[in-house]
Amino acid sequence: MVPPQPSPKSEFIRGMKEVVPVLFGMLPFALILGVQGAEKGMSVLEMPLMTGLNFAGGSEFAAVGLWGDPLPVLLIIGVTFMINTRHILMGAALAPYLRHLPMKRALPALFFMTDESWALGMADALKRKAQGLPAFSLPYYMGTALTLYVMWVLLTALGTAVGPQLGNVEAWGFGMAFPAVFLVLLRGMWKGFKAALPWLVSLIAAAAGFLTVFRPWGWAP
Numbered sequence: 239m240v241p242p243q244p245s246p247k248s249e250f251i252r253g254m255k256e257v258v259p260v261l262f263g264m265l266p267f268a269l270i271l272g273v274q275g276a277e278k279g280m281s282v283l284e285m286p287l288m289t290g291l292n293f294a295g296g297s298e299f300a301a302v303g304l305w306g307d308p309l310p311v312l313l314i315i316g317v318t319f320m321i322n323t324r325h326i327l328m329g330a331a332l333a334p335y336l337r338h339l340p341m342k343r344a345l346p347a348l349f350f351m352t353d354e355s356w357a358l359g360m361a362d363a364l365k366r367k368a369q370g371l372p373a374f375s376l377p378y379y380m381g382t383a384l385t386l387y388v389m390w391v392l393l394t395a396l397g398t399a400v401g402p403q404l405g406n407v408e409a410w411g412f413g414m415a416f417p418a419v420f421l422v423l424l425r426g427m428w429k430g431f432k433a434a435l436p437w438l439v440s441l442i443a444a445a446a447g448f449l450t451v452f453r454p455w456g457w458a459p
Contacts, residue, residue, distance in 0.1 A: 247377070249375045251381060252378055252381065253358070253377065253378040253379060253381020257355070257381070257382040260354045260358075260382075261385070261389055268390055269397035270397065271285075271289070271298060271302060271394050271397060272285055272398040272401060273397045274302045275288075275305070275398050276397070276398045276399075276401035279305075279307075280302070280398060285394050285397075286392070286394060288301065289391050290387075292322075293349070293387055294318075294321070294325065294352065295352070295353075295390070296322075297322050298394075300314075300318065300321055301317070301318055324353075329348055329351065331356075332356065335373065335374035336348070343376070346380075347383070350386075355386055358382045359374070359375075359378070359382065362374075362375060363375075
């Protein structure tokens with residue numbers, strides 16, 4: 239017997255509630271990005287415009303790092319594209335859950351997709367499947383994704399507005415906040431050591447790329 243399904247509204251609210259811990263990890267990085275944008279001369283309008291249209295934290299940091307006068311438009315586009323290619327794999331993993339939806343619902347789900355909302359949505363799908371429910375809850379996923387989107391855009395704008403008053407936000411010691419959040423998200427997707435092999439391969443490849451490509455060329459600290 240299939241358990242009764244919650245209403246879309248309750249699922250959306252559940253997504254908003256479960257993403258709150260992620261917001262605490264996101265807060266310092268959003269402020270740091272806003273501060274860095276202010277240091278590069280970006281206005282309170284330009285920063286939320288960028289973070290709202292290109293909702294992908296890593297590439298936003300790269301774009302701000304390259305921001306200058308004259309503006310290297312092609313370089314920023316190229317670097318942003320390379321960093322955002324991970325969304326192709328994330329979208330492919332999410333596609334089986336969205337293929338039955340009309341385009342007007344599937345495309346917003348993909349636009350608002352981030353690492354955190356994707357991880358929460360996939361982890362929730364595993365739990366729902368174990369409970370005998372339909373594997374994916376779009377209202378839950380959109381509750382997480384839209385909450386992250388709105389807060390990220392607002393907080394980066396806030397960082398730009400009050401950047402000079404905040405000083406060096408990186409010195410506050412928040413550097414481990416986001417990695418800690420990702421560890422919690424990965425724990426929710428843990429299915430055993432055999433299934434974790436791709437994670438290990440990805441970790442080794444990322445470390446090798448950092449040490450052999452990015453650091454020697456001065457693209458990383």
